[in-house]
Amino acid sequence: MTGLLVGGAVAPATPALAAPTFRVPFPCGQTWSGQTRSDHSPAYAVDFNRTDDSGDPVVASAPGTVDRVTDLGGTSYGKYVRINHGGGYSTYYAHLSGFNVSVGQTVGYGKVIGWVGSTGGSTGPHLHYEQRLNGADIQVRFNGTLALYWGTKSYTSGNGCSSGSGNGTVDTSGTPLTVRSGPGTGYASVGTVADGTRVTIACQTSGTTVTGTYGTSSIWDRIGSGRFIADAYVYTGSDGYIPGVPRC
Numbered sequence: 001m002t003g004l005l006v007g008g009a010v011a012p013a014t015p016a017l018a019a020p021t022f023r024v025p026f027p028c029g030q031t032w033s034g035q036t037r038s039d040h041s042p043a044y045a046v047d048f049n050r051t052d053d054s055g056d057p058v059v060a061s062a063p064g065t066v067d068r069v070t071d072l073g074g075t076s077y078g079k080y081v082r083i084n085h086g087g088g089y090s091t092y093y094a095h096l097s098g099f100n101v102s103v104g105q106t107v108g109y110g111k112v113i114g115w116v117g118s119t120g121g122s123t124g125p126h127l128h129y130e131q132r133l134n135g136a137d138i139q140v141r142f143n144g145t146l147a148l149y150w151g152t153k154s155y156t157s158g159n160g161c162s163s164g165s166g167n168g169t170v171d172t173s174g175t176p177l178t179v180r181s182g183p184g185t186g187y188a189s190v191g192t193v194a195d196g197t198r199v200t201i202a203c204q205t206s207g208t209t210v211t212g213t214y215g216t217s218s219i220w221d222r223i224g225s226g227r228f229i230a231d232a233y234v235y236t237g238s239d240g241y242i243p244g245v246p247r248c
């Protein structure tokens with residue numbers, strides 16, 4: 001036996017890298033039916049479907065580098081994408097109707113890589129999805145939770161979802177901006193934020209209409225508990241409500 005004994009166990013020379021946190025390979029919030037079956041090839045692959053799914057976007061289930069964009073024609077996977085996630089982990093997306101990535105491209109969570117189709121040895125539109133480690137098919141996990149083996153289960157995607165808050169920079173052209181206890185100029189002043197302050201916006205709501213540096217808006221940004229500022233004075237990169245930020 002070689003290796004260092006630590007607490008009675010042999011420490012491997014190279015510890016295995018942690019698996020990536022894989023997410024459901026569809027956009028945030030979508031629910032898909034995933035089927036596993038022991039006669040599937042390979043056995044641990046998942047076939048995903050939902051109503052009228054042909055042409056629906058398929059997204060990367062974890063960050064990585066696209067290392068295969070291949071069309072096998074009328075056999076096997078048909079049009080498929082493989083993403084290398086490092087550490088020996090890869091994912092396969094098969095029977096696609098088309099591609100939205102190319103080999104060598106870096107992708108993150110939620111990146112659309114192609115569209116659901118029925119290419120290759122498929123009898124109807126679905127996404128055939130695999131996770132592999134060092135080339136061998138492994139049991140699929142989403143957010144660390146094992147998929148159902150064997151059977152059909154609904155999976156709701158948390159892939160590419162917004163963090164739920166937004167960011168902005170106060171721009172008043174000099175004077176401090178009044179912070180109010182509620183979304184309007186009629187609420188009590190509870191302090192100020194200096195021009196140029198970077199703020200985290202927990203949620204947005206409608207209140208008193210204010211004309212500021214960025215035009216006229218009735219949107220108010222909550223930047224803390226009981227702390228609101230007029231969005232008309234905040235640069236957020238969005239005209240109106242910030243996508244992904246909840247309403248208060």
Ligand SMILES: [Zn+2]
Nearest residue numbers: 045046047128
């Ligand atoms: Zn399949």
